[in-house]
Amino acid sequence: MAHWPKTVSGNLFMIGLAIVVVPLLVWFFVTLPSFVIWGIAAVALVAIALVIWRRRLDAAREQAWVGEFSFGDVVRRRKAAEELEPATP
DSSP, X not given: OOOOOSSHHHHHHHHHHHHHHXXXXXXXXXXXXXXXXXXXHHHHHHHHHHHHHHHHHHHHHHHHTTTSXXXXXXXXXXXXXHHHSOOOO
């Protein structure tokens, strides 16, 4: 995840870095052969598709666990059982 600085000097540094780096990246990609660019684009699309698939899978798994037995249930049962036990001196 990207981080944007909170200070004025940090913001100026990031803007200056972008002014220097973005034209270099554009020049680099313009000089690449087209098959390399298509390959990079294909890899990027596959990576994006995998991220989307993984997030949907995680959401489906989480939704499937709703109402099921959980660790919190174990803790609540154990605390209730401890409260019912007589205190030993």
